[in-house]
Amino acid sequence: MFFRLIDIKKQFADKDSEVNALDGINLDINEKNFISLVGPSGAGKSTLLLLLAGLVRPTSGDIYFDSMKLTKLPDREWSRIRRENIGIIFQKKIVINHLRVHENLLAPLSLFDYDHRSISFHDRIEELMEKFDLFDLRNRYPRELSGGELQRLVVARSLVTRPKILLADEPTGDLDLDASMKLLEVIKGLNKEGLTIVMVTHNKKLANIAKNIYLLNEGNIQKILK
Amino acid sequence: MGKKEKLNLFWLARKGLFRFKLWFILKLVIIVLWIFFLLNVFMAFSLQAPVLNKGVSQAIFGFLFLLINLLSLLLIIIMTIFTLKLRKNELGLFRCSGATRGDIITLIINESMILSIIVMIFIVLIEFIFIYNFRFFLAGFLNTSFDLPFFLTLLKGFLFSFFFIFILLFLTYIPFGFYYAYKDPYNIVRY
Ligand SMILES: Nc1ncnc2c1ncn2[C@@H]1O[C@H](COP(=O)(O)OP(=O)(O)OP(=O)(O)O)[C@@H](O)[C@H]1O
Ligand SMILES: [Mg+2]
Numbered sequence: 001m002f003f004r005l006i007d008i009k010k011q012f013a014d015k016d017s018e019v020n021a022l023d024g025i026n027l028d029i030n031e032k033n034f035i036s037l038v039g040p041s042g043a044g045k046s047t048l049l050l051l052l053a054g055l056v057r058p059t060s061g062d063i064y065f066d067s068m069k070l071t072k073l074p075d076r077e078w079s080r081i082r083r084e085n086i087g088i089i090f091q092k093k094i095v096i097n098h099l100r101v102h103e104n105l106l107a108p109l110s111l112f113d114y115d116h117r118s119i120s121f122h123d124r125i126e127e128l129m130e131k132f133d134l135f136d137l138r139n140r141y142p143r144e145l146s147g148g149e150l151q152r153l154v155v156a157r158s159l160v161t162r163p164k165i166l167l168a169d170e171p172t173g174d175l176d177l178d179a180s181m182k183l184l185e186v187i188k189g190l191n192k193e194g195l196t197i198v199m200v201t202h203n204k205k206l207a208n209i210a211k212n213i214y215l216l217n218e219g220n221i222q223k224i225l226k
Numbered sequence: 227m228g229k230k231e232k233l234n235l236f237w238l239a240r241k242g243l244f245r246f247k248l249w250f251i252l253k254l255v256i257i258v259l260w261i262f263f264l265l266n267v268f269m270a271f272s273l274q275a276p277v278l279n280k281g282v283s284q285a286i287f288g289f290l291f292l293l294i295n296l297l298s299l300l301l302i303i304i305m306t307i308f309t310l311k312l313r314k315n316e317l318g319l320f321r322c323s324g325a326t327r328g329d330i331i332t333l334i335i336n337e338s339m340i341l342s343i344i345v346m347i348f349i350v351l352i353e354f355i356f357i358y359n360f361r362f363f364l365a366g367f368l369n370t371s372f373d374l375p376f377f378l379t380l381l382k383g384f385l386f387s388f389f390f391i392f393i394l395l396f397l398t399y400i401p402f403g404f405y406y407a408y409k410d411p412y413n414i415v416r417y
Contacts, residue, residue: 055322055411056410056412076327076328079324079327080324080326081324082323082324083323083325086324088323092416098313098316108319108323108324111320111323111329161323
């Protein structure tokens with residue numbers, strides 16, 4: 001068992017309104033699992049993903065990671081766990097605009113105690129650029145990339161630290177179906193190699209690639225049988 | 227095997243900072259040079275002014291001096307805000323990929339040190355060029371000879387204002403560090 005969520009609730013409170021983004025989520029995520037999260041817009045999919053990443057704290061409930069209770073940990077420990085275990089693809093494609101493609105890939109590695117010139121770091125980046133067809137674009141700035149290329153950069157960056165779990169919020173974004181399938185095949189391959197994946201998607205067909213599908217609706221989660 | 231040394235967060239951030247900020251800094255430098263030029267012209271004209279007693283001219287000089295420092299200060303604050311605002315993705319992403327609050331604060335402090343030093347060198351140079359070019363005018367204007375004691379007095383004034391600028395730059399920069407370190411990481415990059 002990797003992640004265990006127990007009765008997680010998340011409320012966003014404005015001055016005059018309150019949103020129950022998550023309303024009592026119970027979920028186990030096992031190692032090497034591949035989960036698709038589907039559900040209507042505003043169902044709380046992104047919120048759940050951010051919660052797993054430790055970027056959103058639950059209003060109530062507990063999160064366990066490797067039988068460690070995360071909810072009580074200080075920020076520094078969350079950061080460490082995030083750094084060492086988690087790769088994230090945000091719904092919005094966020095990159096560092098003034099760094100080139102390969103520097104963008106390097107950026108997360110700068111948080112680790114290795115020299116980026118060491119063979120393993122460089123190999124890692126080359127390997128990912130190869131895998132995601134970014135090699136010829138390595139010296140470009142993000143503003144010089146197409147939407148799909150940017151998408152691939154964001155996916156590659158989430159993997160650069162060799163995370164144990166990948167949290168992907170619509171990793172296929174605005175790719176067409178063919179390109180999406182191609183990208184998902186790569187992701188599926190990573191799962192076969194042992195990466196745990198939680199993926200949010202709107203597309204039923206894409207969701208079917210995963211081993212398990214969960215439907216999120218109005219803050220509640222339920223498993224869908226394939 | 228590569229050496230086991232830390233891939234420098236600071237180094238990578240620096241690379242970006244200088245690359246994308248260079249044109250911006252240059253623009254500001256040009257603006258400031260213009261202002262200095264206008265000040266010089268103004269001073270040259272005031273030298274023609276018929277009767278200025280020593281007190282008044284010294285007051286004007288003091289005022290100009292203050293103005294220069296205030297302008298430099300403005301330059302610094304604008305630079306700080308722009309660089310940090312434009313770099314929110316970078317800082318936010320570092321946080322989202324697992325940088326601790328301490329990492330971010332250290333990064334910002336290092337950066338503010340470097341920036342302060344660069345800006346200070348820049349201001350020292352300009353002010354010295356300014357004073358040196360106009361030393362005879364200045365001496366006449368201030369009704370004094372431009373000798374060593376006078377020069378040392380000026381120098382003391384400089385050093386004080388540089389120190390002042392350094393502290394203020396530091397103080398404008400540091401709160402940003404804390405702001406980005408303590409703000410919700412995802413909310414930094416989200417908007
Ligand atoms: N930071 C926030 N402040 C206030 N409300 C928020 C915040 N983040 C999310 N919400 C609200 O929580 C609910 C769930 O949002 P979430 O982003 O998780 O939806 P989603 O399932 O990812 O939707 P989509 O498919 O459109 O991306 C929404 O009603 C949204 O308005
Ligand atoms: Mg979403």
